[in-house]
Amino acid sequence: xxxxxxxxxxxxxxxxxxxxxxxxxxxxxxxxxxxxxxxxxxxxxxxxxxxxxxxxxxxxxxxxxxxxxxxxxxxxxxxxxxxxxxxxxxxxxxxxxxxxxxxxxxxxxxxxxxxxxxxx
Numbered sequence: 576x577x578x579x580x581x582x583x584x585x586x587x588x589x590x591x592x593x594x595x596x597x598x599x600x601x602x603x604x605x606x607x608x609x610x611x612x613x614x615x616x617x618x619x620x621x622x623x624x625x626x627x628x629x630x631x632x633x634x635x636x637x638x639x640x641x642x643x644x645x646x647x648x649x650x651x652x653x654x655x656x657x658x659x660x661x662x663x664x665x666x667x668x669x670x671x672x673x674x675x676x677x678x679x680x681x682x683x684x685x686x687x688x689x690x691x692x693x694x695x
Contacts, residue, residue, distance in 0.1 A: 579691075580690055581594055581595070581691050582678045582691065583607065583608045583609070584605045584606055584607045584608065584692070585605065585606045585608075586599060586603060587605060587606060587664075590606075593692070593693065595675075595693050598673075598693035598694050598695040599693070599694050599695070600667075600694065601669045601670060601671040602666065602667055602668070602669040604664070604666050605664075606663070606664050606665075607665060607678075608662050609661050609680060609687065610660065610661060611661070612633045612637060612651065612652075612661040612682075613633060613634065613635055613684075614633070614635075615631040615632060615634060615652055616629075616630075616631060616634060616652070619631060619653070622658055622659075623658060624655075624656050624657055625654060625655050625656065625657060630650070630653075630655065631652050631653040632650070632651065632652040633652050635682050635684065636651070636682065637651045637663060637680055637681065638682070639663060639665050639678065639679070639680055639681070640677075640678070640681060641667055641668065641671060641676050641677070641678050641692055642671055642677060644671065645668070646665040646666060647665060647666040648663055648664070648665050649664040650662065650663065651663050651664075663680065667694075672694070673694050673695055674693075675691045675692070675693050676692050676694055677689045677691070678690045678691065
């Protein structure tokens, strides 16, 4: 989270930082960044960057809810080129209302804190 409680994410395809002055739109594809999503499909040494190929996917499935609606998750794993940083590539539901919406990452083992995702 940054600037208080905003989710750390980028808009696809221009990779601009999401925030109150650059809000997403319903149906947008976004890339969320987080930590602590657990084990991945590759055996990587601690402190080394994640490779771009093959991707280090999370072993546990994750869901992302925005305003209580489930997003399509296309990728969940370590962010290539970074050490210990995870990313989730998602598509927002097309019927979300405008405003500062609650975003949460969920798994069968734990749920994230609620972050804010601004939508136009």
